[in-house]
Amino acid sequence: MITALVVDDSAYNRVTITRMLEANPLIKVVGTAVNGEDAIKQVLRLKPAVITLDLEMPVMDGFAFLRWVMANVPTSVIAVSSKSSDRSVFKALELGALDFIAKPGGRVSTKLHLIESELITKVLQVADVQIDNLSARARNREHDVARKLPEIGACLGGIELIVIGSSTGGPPALQHLFEVLPRLPVACVVAQHMPQGFTRLFADRVNRLSAYAVKEAEDGETVKPGHVYIAPGGQQTEVKRGADGLYLRVSRSRPEDLYAPSVDTLFRSASEACAEHLIAVVLTGMGDDGSRAITGVRARGGRTIAESSETAIINGMPAAAIKTGAIAEILPLPDIAPAIRRLCSGGV
Numbered sequence: 001m002i003t004a005l006v007v008d009d010s011a012y013n014r015v016t017i018t019r020m021l022e023a024n025p026l027i028k029v030v031g032t033a034v035n036g037e038d039a040i041k042q043v044l045r046l047k048p049a050v051i052t053l054d055l056e057m058p059v060m061d062g063f064a065f066l067r068w069v070m071a072n073v074p075t076s077v078i079a080v081s082s083k084s085s086d087r088s089v090f091k092a093l094e095l096g097a098l099d100f101i102a103k104p105g106g107r108v109s110t111k112l113h114l115i116e117s118e119l120i121t122k123v124l125q126v127a128d129v130q131i132d133n134l135s136a137r138a139r140n141r142e143h144d145v146a147r148k149l150p151e152i153g154a155c156l157g158g159i160e161l162i163v164i165g166s167s168t169g170g171p172p173a174l175q176h177l178f179e180v181l182p183r184l185p186v187a188c189v190v191a192q193h194m195p196q197g198f199t200r201l202f203a204d205r206v207n208r209l210s211a212y213a214v215k216e217a218e219d220g221e222t223v224k225p226g227h228v229y230i231a232p233g234g235q236q237t238e239v240k241r242g243a244d245g246l247y248l249r250v251s252r253s254r255p256e257d258l259y260a261p262s263v264d265t266l267f268r269s270a271s272e273a274c275a276e277h278l279i280a281v282v283l284t285g286m287g288d289d290g291s292r293a294i295t296g297v298r299a300r301g302g303r304t305i306a307e308s309s310e311t312a313i314i315n316g317m318p319a320a321a322i323k324t325g326a327i328a329e330i331l332p333l334p335d336i337a338p339a340i341r342r343l344c345s346g347g348v
Contacts, residue, residue, distance in 0.1 A: 002026055002126060005048040007033045007065070008080070009057040013103075013112065017052055017080065020116040027123055036060030036068070043073055050126045052119070053097070055081040055088050063088075063095060070096035074134060076126040080119070089198070090205050093171045096134055098126070098313065102195070125168065125286050128314050134169070136311075155185045157346040159303070160277035161223065161239065161246065162186060163270045165263030167193040167285025169313025171202060173333055174283070178210035178228060181337040184344050187223045187246070188212070189231065189239060189270065191261040193285065196234035203230040219250035231261035238269035246273060259289050263317070267293035276301030279343055281336060282327070284312040288320035298326035303343050305329045305336060 004027055006017045018029045030046045033039035037060040039051070051069070055062035062079065069075055079092040079100040089100040099122050104111040162184075166173060170192045194202060200216040206228065207214035217229040217237050223246035231237035231250075236257065238249040249269075253260035267280050267290055280297045282290045284307055298304050304327045306318040311333040321327055331339055 001028050002050060002123060003028055003030045003046070003048045004123060005029070005031050005033065005039065005042055005046060005051045007036070007039045007042075007051060007057075007062070008054040009034050010054075013054070016112045017119070020113070020119060021052075021123060023116070024120045024124070027120065036062060036065030039065050040068060043069060043075065047073070048075065050076045050078065050123050052078050052080045052123075053092075055079055055092055063091060066092060066095040066097060070134070074131045076129045076131065076134070078119070078122050080115075087201055087205070090171060090175075090202060094175070098122075098129060098134065099168055102198075122168075125314065128286065128316060129168075130309070130313060130315065133311050134313050155344045157343050158277050159186050159279055159344045161270055161274050162188040162279045162281065162340060163239070163266055164188065164190045164281045164283060165192075165267065165285070165290040165317065166190070166283035167259075167287065167289065167314070167317055169284035173307070173313075175206055175209060176333060177283075177337055178206050178212055178214070180334075181210075181212075181340060183211040183226050184341065185225045186344060187225055188228045189217065189223070189237065189248070189266060190228065191231045191237065191263045191266040191289075193259055193261070193289070194233045196232065199230050199233040203228075206230075217248050217250055220247060222247050231266060234260050236265050237261050238265060239273045240269065241273040259287075263290035264293040267297055271297045271300050271302055274302070278302035279340060280304050281340070282306045282318050282321040283333075283336075284314055285317035286314050287316050290317055291320035291324055294321045295324050295326045298328070303328060305331060305339055307336065308332050 014032045021027045031042045033042045035057040053062045077097045079097045082103045104114045203216045212228045214228040306321045306327040308330045309315045
């Protein structure tokens with residue numbers, strides 16, 4: 001049984017979210033709270049396994065609560081906040097929130113039922129969360145970013161493209177990676193499981209915080225060195241080779257697609273386009289997306305890296321990729337940027 005605490009200043013939202021969660025027999029809501037200050041008292045008393053957290057609240061908001069809970073009682077937190085807080089969810093993830101869901105229709109919404117399936121799915125995932133890694137990442141972020149690596153003038157390793165796949169816990173991991181990684185003379189394409197609309201906001205955020213030119217991928221655009229392309233949420237992104245080099249193909253997802261964007265789809269197409277001139281990286285995430293295509297990357301001579309269980313927030317995706325035997329390097333997150341730089345510098 002997964003115990004949950006619902007934190008929201010709206011009585012309607014608290015009742016509705018509680019009813020949705022308790023519709024699943026594996027979840028029990030053990031309490032509710034009206035703001036961050038109240039939530040602290042409830043956490044100390046009830047010790048829930050997961051917390052659904054509104055970000056915009058009086059007295060003590062969700063951000064202040066996140067700082068407290070990660071420092072004192074590390075707990076899986078899912079931000080459930082209004083669309084007006086779109087950009088704020090990335091701050092919440094930085095502070096230690098595991099994932100987020102946007103409330104449809106505003107802060108007090110009569111459309112909350114639309115997120116029921118997604119909310120239950122995310123809450124059920126908490127059994128696989130490595131809480132110590134989650135709190136350590138939030139605690140060590142500033143120290144890790146201070147380790148920014150020196151730039152290199154040319155890519156001597158024959159690497160043409162870097163592709164990265166991630167899911168739950170991925171946004172802070174990606175932000176860390178691009179803050180630390182110097183601007184390399186190669187391009188990078190990222191498939192991060194994220195809803196439509198948020199990928200553009202995420203790209204804008206990473207663009208402001210890193211040395212890279214980061215943007216949401218667009219259909220038909222040329223892949224340029226020194227640029228990072230974030231695959232749009234709700235669509236599929238592939239890398240193709242044309243007469244003038246690499247370009248992106250962005251298309252509608254199919255009803256049968258489990259993930260959109262799909263890491264497997266990105267990796268498979270990139271491997272076909274770049275063969276041995278590719279680096280493929282699997283970061284934290286639920287499920288096994290990427291594990292099918294990673295074998296093709298290795299078979300064609302591409303370099304492969306997976307985040308180790310030492311730092312992965314959820315070890316599902318990296319572990320599935322490692323299980324295939326196609327991963328050459330299994331590294332904690334702080335060591336992945338140096339490994340990418342080494343491979344681009346001609347190292348082995």
